[in-house]
Amino acid sequence: MIQLKGIHKSYQTEYNSLHVLKGIDIDIQEGDFVSIMGSSGSGKSTMLNILGILDKYDEGEYILDGNLIKNLSQKDEAYYRNHLLGFVFQSFNLLAFKTAKENVALPLYYQKVDRKVRQELALEYLDQVGLLEWADHYPNQMSGGQQQRVAIARSLISKPKVILADEPTGALDSKTSEDVMDIFKKVNAQGITVLLVTHEDEISKMTNRVIRLRDGIIESS
Amino acid sequence: MIDIDKWQEIFSSIRRHKLRTALTAFGVAWGIFMLVALLGMGRGLEKGLEYDFRDDAINSLWIRSGTTSLAYKGLKKGRRIQFDNSDYDLIKEQFPEIDAITGRFYISGSQTVSYKDKDMSFSTRGVHPGHQILENSIMLEGRYILDKDLDAVSKVAVIGRIVRDDLFGKEDAIGKEISIGGTIYKVVGVFRDTGSDDEMRNIFIPITTAQRIYSGKPEIHQLMVSGGTLGLREMQVLESKIHNTLARNKRIDPKDEKALRIFNLAEEYQKFTGLMGAIRWLIWLVGIFSILAGVIGISNIMLIIVKDRTKEIGIRKAIGATPGSIVRMIMQESIFITSLAGYIGLLLGIGLLFALSDVESDYFRNPGVDLRVVVTALFVLVLTGTLAGLIPAIQAARINPVEAIKSD
Numbered sequence: 369m370i371q372l373k374g375i376h377k378s379y380q381t382e383y384n385s386l387h388v389l390k391g392i393d394i395d396i397q398e399g400d401f402v403s404i405m406g407s408s409g410s411g412k413s414t415m416l417n418i419l420g421i422l423d424k425y426d427e428g429e430y431i432l433d434g435n436l437i438k439n440l441s442q443k444d445e446a447y448y449r450n451h452l453l454g455f456v457f458q459s460f461n462l463l464a465f466k467t468a469k470e471n472v473a474l475p476l477y478y479q480k481v482d483r484k485v486r487q488e489l490a491l492e493y494l495d496q497v498g499l500l501e502w503a504d505h506y507p508n509q510m511s512g513g514q515q516q517r518v519a520i521a522r523s524l525i526s527k528p529k530v531i532l533a534d535e536p537t538g539a540l541d542s543k544t545s546e547d548v549m550d551i552f553k554k555v556n557a558q559g560i561t562v563l564l565v566t567h568e569d570e571i572s573k574m575t576n577r578v579i580r581l582r583d584g585i586i587e588s589s
Numbered sequence: 590m591i592d593i594d595k596w597q598e599i600f601s602s603i604r605r606h607k608l609r610t611a612l613t614a615f616g617v618a619w620g621i622f623m624l625v626a627l628l629g630m631g632r633g634l635e636k637g638l639e640y641d642f643r644d645d646a647i648n649s650l651w652i653r654s655g656t657t658s659l660a661y662k663g664l665k666k667g668r669r670i671q672f673d674n675s676d677y678d679l680i681k682e683q684f685p686e687i688d689a690i691t692g693r694f695y696i697s698g699s700q701t702v703s704y705k706d707k708d709m710s711f712s713t714r715g716v717h718p719g720h721q722i723l724e725n726s727i728m729l730e731g732r733y734i735l736d737k738d739l740d741a742v743s744k745v746a747v748i749g750r751i752v753r754d755d756l757f758g759k760e761d762a763i764g765k766e767i768s769i770g771g772t773i774y775k776v777v778g779v780f781r782d783t784g785s786d787d788e789m790r791n792i793f794i795p796i797t798t799a800q801r802i803y804s805g806k807p808e809i810h811q812l813m814v815s816g817g818t819l820g821l822r823e824m825q826v827l828e829s830k831i832h833n834t835l836a837r838n839k840r841i842d843p844k845d846e847k848a849l850r851i852f853n854l855a856e857e858y859q860k861f862t863g864l865m866g867a868i869r870w871l872i873w874l875v876g877i878f879s880i881l882a883g884v885i886g887i888s889n890i891m892l893i894i895v896k897d898r899t900k901e902i903g904i905r906k907a908i909g910a911t912p913g914s915i916v917r918m919i920m921q922e923s924i925f926i927t928s929l930a931g932y933i934g935l936l937l938g939i940g941l942l943f944a945l946s947d948v949e950s951d952y953f954r955n956p957g958v959d960l961r962v963v964v965t966a967l968f969v970l971v972l973t974g975t976l977a978g979l980i981p982a983i984q985a986a987r988i989n990p991v992e993a994i995k996s997d
Binding site: 417420422423442443446447449450451455457459461462463465466474475477478479483522523526 | 910
């Protein structure tokens with residue numbers, strides 16, 4: 369599903385260049401449940417951004433579901449993000465002025481899915497994360513755990529092959545963290561590949577595979 | 590289907606940024622309002638000034654005589670100059686290029702004009718047939734004074750529309766006999782005039798008749814010459830030639846400015862059109878700057894909008910929004926706001942001009958505006974405002990989702 373071959377990435381700052389990823393090779397199979405661990409500065413966020421086609425890499429190859437992700441136009445990038453990937457962020461990143469239902473339905477808007485179908489699917493996915501009654505609430509009326517579940521529902525609605533989660537439990541207490549992880553497990557059980565970045569051992573223990581990054585190289589996987 | 594969502598996005602964005610939206614809208618509406626008001630006022634000013642010229646043939650010379658202020662060829666100064674038929678004949682003969690010429694004989698005081706039991710007071714003038722062209726008189730019925738009337742010294746009269754209405758009411762005037770100061774005239778024509786109503790309170794009779802009855806001498810009180818299609822330069826040449834001819838005929842020092850005065854209406858009109866051109870230019874300049882201010886306002890606020898929405902745009906991009914869809918989203922909102930606001934400004938401006946439309950003062954009357962110009966201006970405003978907003982919108986589309994999402 370995901371193949372990284374010799375990925376290098378440097379950031380140019382005004383005075384020097386920061387070599388963040390120094391040759392990453394990973395092969396993740398379809399349906400895997402993987403956590404990426406590492407201290408801050410290890411390059412795990414950069415790697416996730418590259419996997420999410422949110423950032424470009426300098427060297428190597430990234431193949432996602434058989435597609436080489438390199439030198440794509442912004443439009444194609446948007447297409448792959450929209451059709452193959454689902455994102456879950458640490459800070460949820462729901463649009464504050466839209467209800468839970470509207471937030472969940474948004475990716476389908478960019479797939480030009482019929483409005484009515486969108487609404488129905490959004491309710492269906494909210495039901496999956498146990499928030500059907502909260503469909504018409506705005507994010508600021510919900511708890512952090514609820515917001516993250518809405519975000520997960522949003523990442524799932526476009527039926528992605530891979531879910532990328534950046535510290536999805538970072539802003540949650542341990543009880544709600546567990547709830548969220550349960551949802552990820554259920555998602556994974558449906559055959560969707562789940563990749564999450566975390567620095568918590570309890571979280572990584574719940575995944576099937578742990579990739580450890582250190583100073584831009586893979587320490588263990 | 591998709592349209593509903595776009596409108597929802599637009600309205601939800603407007604709701605979230607009421608103040609910003611209101612400010613943009615106000616800027617645009619004000620710009621258009623100012624432009625409409627300015628153009629309309631300019632038009633009113635133009636019409637007001639133009640009105641003063643409406644009455645008469647624009648390309649004309651008005652020649653008056655006075656008293657000599659210089660001694661000339663043994664003649665003392667202080668001599669009173671009076672034109673007569675010889676001056677009329679001389680100009681007519683020597684200047685074939687002129688379109689029309691007329692003399693005027695003013696009958697002193699106003700005469701009692703009677704028909705049946707009605708006695709009224711109107712002023713009567715003796716004129717040549719060319720007077721019709723000089724005064725822009727339009728015949729409503731019958732005919733004007735003709736050469737044969739002058740030859741025969743006929744007692745015929747051409748009356749203004751108001752004279753007819755007052756004397757005859759609904760009765761037919763042509764062929765009826767009226768008494769002017771005790772002399773009986775036959776009405777042969779009724780005219781209207783493009784000038785003020787006062788022009789239609791006049792009665793014209795053949796100048797020869799006026800001379801015989803009221804003076805006994807072939808005197809002419811004023812001469813008027815129309816240059817037809819002559820240009821301004823030619824009118825100035827004509828003016829000086831006529832001046833010299835008359836001076837010679839009347840034995841006046843050509844440098845004597847008091848004895849002979851020629852008022853060149855063409856020159857005045859030229860000055861007026863020059864002035865109007867300058868005013869129009871100025872109005873456009875101010876209008877363009879007010880539009881420019883509007884455009885700058887729009888693009889300024891568009892920059893803020895994009896900055897405001899950086900995070901939102903980042904999230905949208907992360908979940909699959911294409912750069913094009915981001916640009917469209919921002920543009921549509923700004924086009925909607927600017928068009929609506931511009932339209933409101935347009936209506937307010939037209940409303941103001943409508944309220945002023947009855948004003949008729951000396952230099953200002955019936956302000957109006959060329960709607961096509963304003964709609965074009967509105968279109969230009971919206972287009973340029975949008976184009977100005979396009980740059981920040983494209984920047985928004987280039988936003989790196991990672992950085993945008995991290996930002997607050």
